[in-house]
Amino acid sequence: MEERNYAEILGKEPDIAVRAPGRINLIGEHTDYNKGFVLPVAIDRQITLTLGTRADKKVIIYSGDFGEEVSFDLSQDSYDSKRTWSNYPRGVIQSLKMEGCELKGFNAFFRGDIPMGVGLGSSAAVEVAFAYGLDQLFGLSLKPKKMALLCQEAENSFVGVNCGIMDQFTSLLGRKDHALLLDCRSLEYQYIRLNLKDFRLIVIDTGIKRELQDTRYNIRRNECEQGVKVISRCLKAIHSLREVSLLEFNNIKDFLPENLRMRSQHVIEENKRVRLCSRLLEKGDLQGFGRLMVKSHQSLRDLFEVSCDELDFIVEKLRKDPGVLGARMTGAGFGGCAIALIKEDHIESLAQGLSGKYRKRFSAEPNFYPIKASAGASRIGRV
Numbered sequence: 203m204e205e206r207n208y209a210e211i212l213g214k215e216p217d218i219a220v221r222a223p224g225r226i227n228l229i230g231e232h233t234d235y236n237k238g239f240v241l242p243v244a245i246d247r248q249i250t251l252t253l254g255t256r257a258d259k260k261v262i263i264y265s266g267d268f269g270e271e272v273s274f275d276l277s278q279d280s281y282d283s284k285r286t287w288s289n290y291p292r293g294v295i296q297s298l299k300m301e302g303c304e305l306k307g308f309n310a311f312f313r314g315d316i317p318m319g320v321g322l323g324s325s326a327a328v329e330v331a332f333a334y335g336l337d338q339l340f341g342l343s344l345k346p347k348k349m350a351l352l353c354q355e356a357e358n359s360f361v362g363v364n365c366g367i368m369d370q371f372t373s374l375l376g377r378k379d380h381a382l383l384l385d386c387r388s389l390e391y392q393y394i395r396l397n398l399k400d401f402r403l404i405v406i407d408t409g410i411k412r413e414l415q416d417t418r419y420n421i422r423r424n425e426c427e428q429g430v431k432v433i434s435r436c437l438k439a440i441h442s443l444r445e446v447s448l449l450e451f452n453n454i455k456d457f458l459p460e461n462l463r464m465r466s467q468h469v470i471e472e473n474k475r476v477r478l479c480s481r482l483l484e485k486g487d488l489q490g491f492g493r494l495m496v497k498s499h500q501s502l503r504d505l506f507e508v509s510c511d512e513l514d515f516i517v518e519k520l521r522k523d524p525g526v527l528g529a530r531m532t533g534a535g536f537g538g539c540a541i542a543l544i545k546e547d548h549i550e551s552l553a554q555g556l557s558g559k560y561r562k563r564f565s566a567e568p569n570f571y572p573i574k575a576s577a578g579a580s581r582i583g584r585v
């Protein structure tokens with residue numbers, strides 16, 4: 203598509219420009235909405251957003267990636283079923299208004315290089331770019347944690363996906379060269395330095411797009427909530443799966459219907475893996491971290507049932523390769539991306555070999571992206 207910028211489209215120079223990154227999750231999948239632990243990394247792919255104020259109450263948003271524009275009045279906004287990309291900023295505007303933030307009319311132009319719909323947090327990055335950008339434009343002085351919660355609220359209530367807090371939190375608070383160990387109940391967090399030695403984190407994109415509006419995500423969340431109800435009846439009153447130890451769970455698991463047992467077991471064991479992984483990474487034990495990545499994948503495949511043939515194929519091939527320490531699906535699943543920890547000098551030959559095998563099996567081409575751990579949302583010079 204022809205490259206155009208804010209000034210060409212909106213007829214004047216913008217006031218500010220901001221960026222918000224996508225994310226991968228090293229481990230801790232489907233644990234965030236169960237009030238557990240996650241270990242994500244903000245990546246060096248991002249949404250850039252330029253903003254300018256207007257004298258009236260109008261909002262004009264142009265998406266450079268879709269080559270489309272929406273315009274509406276600040277006081278009257280509703281879900282847009284045609285230009286669904288616009289529901290992320292619309293949702294954020296609504297959350298900010300509900301929070302009592304004083305907004306005025308504005309023009310916005312955004313685009314990004316985060317592959318969309320493949321589990322790399324592109325929607326959260328759009329939300330965060332708007333929340334952070336509007337906060338800067340109008341001097342709202344929102345704290346990052348509050349902003350993350352408002353973005354999550356936008357996605358839950360306006361877009362209609364019951365996502366957890368991980369993606370928005372990471373896009374705001376990620377740090378260069380670090381992973382973020384987040385307790386999704388207290389929202390306390392800690393940075394874990396990533397010393398990967400001669401290994402690199404690689405994203406392998408199956409190319410299978412997944413719409414999070416996809417009801418399967420909400421179904422999993424619902425199953426976890428039902429798990430909480432049954433466990434509360436036969437063990438103790440709990441509000442989330444986070445509150446159950448593996449020992450307690452093993453004593454009562456036979457009372458749970460099969461699907462609820464499987465979902466709950468994944469969440470309880472995955473929470474343990476996250477904390478163990480953080481300790482291993484702090485000690486520089488990359489082998490141990492790699493082994494837990496594979497365990498996490500197997501649990502997402504067999505117990506939480508959110509993997510797919512393509513992701514399983516990639517992880518199986520990678521884990522047998524001597525240049526790979528670990529691999530797993532990342533994000534919600536049902537397609538999307540895998541991540542792997544691969545020896546740097548081995549990446550090219552491995553990517554070639556794996557692409558050939560993948561092509562033969564699925565008649566499709568996987569994409570490989572090396573990624574770096576990057577900083578959360580920030581102001582930038584004009585784009």
Ligand code: GLA
Nearest residue numbers: 231232365366367368533534
């Ligand atoms: C999506 C959601 C997150 C989280 C992951 C699964 O990325 O947005 O909140 O639930 O799936 O770990």
